[in-house]
Amino acid sequence: MTACGVTRGGDESRGLHRLRMMVPNSPGGGYDLTARTAVKIMEDTDITGRIEVFNVIGAGGTVAMARLMNEKGNDDLMMMMGLGVVGAVYTNGSSARASDATALAKMVEEQEGILVPGDSPFRTIGDLVAAWKADPAKITIGGGSSPGGPDHLFPMETARAVGVDPRKVNYVTYDGGGDLLTALLGKKIAAGTTGLGEFVDQIEAGQVRVLAVSGKERVKGVDAPTLTEAGINLTFTNWRGILAPPGISDDARKAMVKALEELHATDQWKEALVKNGWSDAFVTGPEFEQFLTDQDNRVSSTLSELGLL
Numbered sequence: 001m002t003a004c005g006v007t008r009g010g011d012e013s014r015g016l017h018r019l020r021m022m023v024p025n026s027p028g029g030g031y032d033l034t035a036r037t038a039v040k041i042m043e044d045t046d047i048t049g050r051i052e053v054f055n056v057i058g059a060g061g062t063v064a065m066a067r068l069m070n071e072k073g074n075d076d077l078m079m080m081m082g083l084g085v086v087g088a089v090y091t092n093g094s095s096a097r098a099s100d101a102t103a104l105a106k107m108v109e110e111q112e113g114i115l116v117p118g119d120s121p122f123r124t125i126g127d128l129v130a131a132w133k134a135d136p137a138k139i140t141i142g143g144g145s146s147p148g149g150p151d152h153l154f155p156m157e158t159a160r161a162v163g164v165d166p167r168k169v170n171y172v173t174y175d176g177g178g179d180l181l182t183a184l185l186g187k188k189i190a191a192g193t194t195g196l197g198e199f200v201d202q203i204e205a206g207q208v209r210v211l212a213v214s215g216k217e218r219v220k221g222v223d224a225p226t227l228t229e230a231g232i233n234l235t236f237t238n239w240r241g242i243l244a245p246p247g248i249s250d251d252a253r254k255a256m257v258k259a260l261e262e263l264h265a266t267d268q269w270k271e272a273l274v275k276n277g278w279s280d281a282f283v284t285g286p287e288f289e290q291f292l293t294d295q296d297n298r299v300s301s302t303l304s305e306l307g308l309l
Helices: 011-015 030-044 059-070 083-091 125-134 150-162 177-185 196-205 250-265 267-276 285-305
Strands: 020-023 052-055 077-082 102-117 140-143 170-173 191-195 208-213 237-244 278-284
Touching: 020 030, 020 059, 030 052, 030 077, 030 102, 030 177, 030 196, 030 237, 030 250, 030 267, 059 077, 059 083, 077 083, 083 150, 083 237, 083 285, 102 125, 102 150, 102 177, 102 196, 102 250, 102 285, 125 150, 125 208, 140 150, 140 177, 150 170, 150 191, 177 191, 177 196, 177 208, 191 196, 196 208, 196 267, 237 250, 250 267, 250 278, 267 278, 278 285
Parallel strands: 020 052, 020 077, 140 170, 140 191
Antiparallel strands: 077 237, 102 191, 102 208, 102 237, 102 278
16 A cells, blocks of 8 residues: 555555655745645645655746656646746746646645735835836845746736836746845845745744735735735735646546545635635646646736837
């Protein structure tokens, strides 16, 4: 049973062997947090045996996506990914498309936050916007994703909403939330845009302050208004899901989806959603496949509008 990699879940699950989870950015980032949380719960609840999690960094996830596509037919590999990877493949000129991989499950949606160091002179989102409008080049915005990813698209759309030309936004890319946090705490940037789940401890400790969140409602436990509450007409959400290489066997695909369905049903996963400020967005099958195609089209059109393609 141990050699099979799955200890319960019926015959379908027993097709999994030596399962591995690839993370397309550095340790400490949003993909890394989501992947390691999911894997730990699957291991702890005996949905699977041990799953190796490994990071493949570079080009905003494009290197990992290329590797996934090159692993065609590999029944033992999954990859955590999301909007950032979809955008990166466009801005890096890659031919790899999420819609060409094997769609397993969309897992979560997450609001973006606008964050500043705890001792930043910007006490409110209004303070930041006023300085931004006065001199866009002077306000450096950092994000944990490449152009085309959520941490990039969000400030661009925010700029447009407040009357700042997106083409004048001084945006700096960091490879994941870990690197972004270092830049934020080191005062290398004025503000950061990213998912809040990666910064829970720093927010609670007061090292990082959230000026605003991007969703329709406030984030529980975070003392920050939504953009719409602050008079900015914009809502924005990021998402994360899991792919497998193209060309895997139908049995392997069914076994992976079944394991993720069992993960989704656990109390531990429900607790993780609350702890990390994630919204449950679980979708599998044709619905997730269509979603990936729609996301390809969304990112392509948005980047074209911004003059980045």
